[in-house]
Amino acid sequence: MxxxxxxxxxxxxxxxxxxxxxxxxxxxxxxxxxxxxxxxxxxxxxxxxxxxxxxxxxxxxxxxxxxxxxxxxxxxxxxxxxxxxxxxxxxxxxxxxxxxxxxxxxxxxxxxxxxxxxxxxxxxxxxxxxxxxxxxxxxxxxxxxxxxxxxxxxxxxxxxxxxxxxxxxxxxxxxxxxxxxxxRSLFKLSSGLTSKVVEFSLDDFVAQVDDMQTVDQEPGQGAPQSDWFSTHPFSPLRVKALKLFERSELYGGKGSKDDLEIGVQSVLSLMEPSYLEARTDTAEAMRRLLFAGLIAVADAADGISAEELEIFGKFFGKYAFSDKLDIEKIKQTVARRAAEVKNKASQTQGMQVLHDMCIMAQADGGVRASERVVLEEVAKVLGVPSSFICQVVDADKDLD
Ligand SMILES: [Zn+2]
Structure with missing residues (x-):
């Protein structure tokens, strides 16, 4: 039909x-x-x-x-x-x-x-x-x-x-x-290349996603070979999601719609901040860094209001850990918490937290110099190149 x-x-x-x-x-x-x-x-x-x-x-x-x-x-x-x-x-x-x-x-x-x-x-x-x-x-x-x-x-x-x-x-x-x-269209959009320059290989492009998934299933197994977070990660994920669509009944294939949506969710979960929910030591360390990092970023911009602080507290309170909301004290813990993430989590997981910090730092009219200082500090402790911050902040969207 x-x-x-x-x-x-x-x-x-x-x-x-x-x-x-x-x-x-x-x-x-x-x-x-x-x-x-x-x-x-x-x-x-x-x-x-x-x-x-x-x-x-x-x-x-x-x-x-x-x-x-x-x-x-x-x-x-x-x-x-x-x-x-x-x-x-x-x-x-x-x-x-x-x-x-x-x-x-x-x-x-x-x-x-x-x-x-x-x-x-x-x-x-x-x-x-x-x-x-x-x-x-x-x-x-x-x-x-x-x-x-x-x-x-x-x-x-x-x-x-x-x-x-x-x-x-x-x-x-x-x-x-x-x-x-x-x-091919998605490849051109994300690479900026036309086929005149590079022979496009669909298999290679999709394999990029399979590599990501393998890495993700074994957190803490050392730094991944490809820092998939840093280079237009979304396009191969989109191609993978479309390959699933192709096999589904929605495109004339045999797979059910339910299976399609579960598959897509699993592919996109590579970019979801699942550490907000997970009950592991690693996830806890990541949450603690995100919390302190966000407070420091917000405070660097133009001071943090009581109202903002309450919103933060509510958001993180939901994830079952508490912090006394003393801004100065919390700010001083940023580097220590970043070091803890560096110890307990993989490089990709560290990038995930930094990525989410960048997204939120950007969410009030752009990242200011004072906010960037905080992000740079976290990047340094995590051992993530500071160019990663620019990549997230100036992220090219593939298509509007
Ligand atoms: Zn679009």
Missing amino acids: HKNAADIRCDNDLALYNKLKENRDVKRVNEQIARHEAEGPSGIRRNLLSTSVRLTKGMSPEIAKMADECIEMLGVELPLELYVYSSPQFNAACFKPEDERLYVMFSSSLLEGFTSQELKFVMGHELGHHVYDHHAVPVGYLLRGKQRPDPELALELFAWSRYAEISADRAGAHCAQDMDAVA
Whole structure:
């Protein structure tokens, strides 16, 4: 039977989306955005028309046909306008609709460097964000706003955005109906390379994920060979998730949807902060470092308020350990706690904590110099190169 967009949406995307839409801070930001919109359109179209070239049917019949096919496959109801802007970086984005019109834009290099099947995946991916209403959880506003979101919300938004990408990828694969082209497309996006330079090997790319999983199953077995956290880790995970999708009934395979979702969860759990829940000495050491590190980062920025402190205490209290909330004392423990993690945990696990610290440090309008000092200190004790911090902070997203 023909599947529609809702049939193939990732379960965890939908569940987290429903939960986040009810979150108090998400609601507050959405109300702010709605008030702005009521004052008049934000001028997306005017902006696009003045900075980008609109791709009309006459200019590119092939791309117009592709768009029509994606619209049909996904049941997009709004009229679509396509734009191209000049950039050497492969990228594409879908905007929240304005004036009952939908806008998708591509970088010039992407249009030139991708085959039509690869492009169809990218277009379907972007339209997927629209059909799944992903704009209803404004991650950008929440994580890059002036106000620091509480740590639990920041981590949930981060987890959700990855599952949202999984759904969008499925929408793209559903449109393209060509899994090799889809994988090549993701490889090009994450490496920035076209096949003219490097022969793409799907097996090698996916094997990168199998390596990660082996490492993860044996924590404490020494530092992993490949620091998978540091180099665009998400793309191979997405390809792996799509290979599971391909084998499922959602794509005409034999596997059940339940098995698919369990498999996807297991793949993405490589990037989940599972140490927040685990009842091991190692996980405890990681939590203790995260707690002290976050307090130090928050305090370095502009002092920590009593309200923020309470939020932190509540968040970590849930994970069954207590700390007297004396900021100065806690700050002095950061290096010692980092050393403890270095002793008890693997390099990857240390990177996980530092990664989560970076995500949260960034979540109040960017990482300031004073915050970076704290992150650098932790990185040094953990033996993680400080370039890792920049990589997380300036992380290239594969696709918007
Ligand atoms: Zn996306």
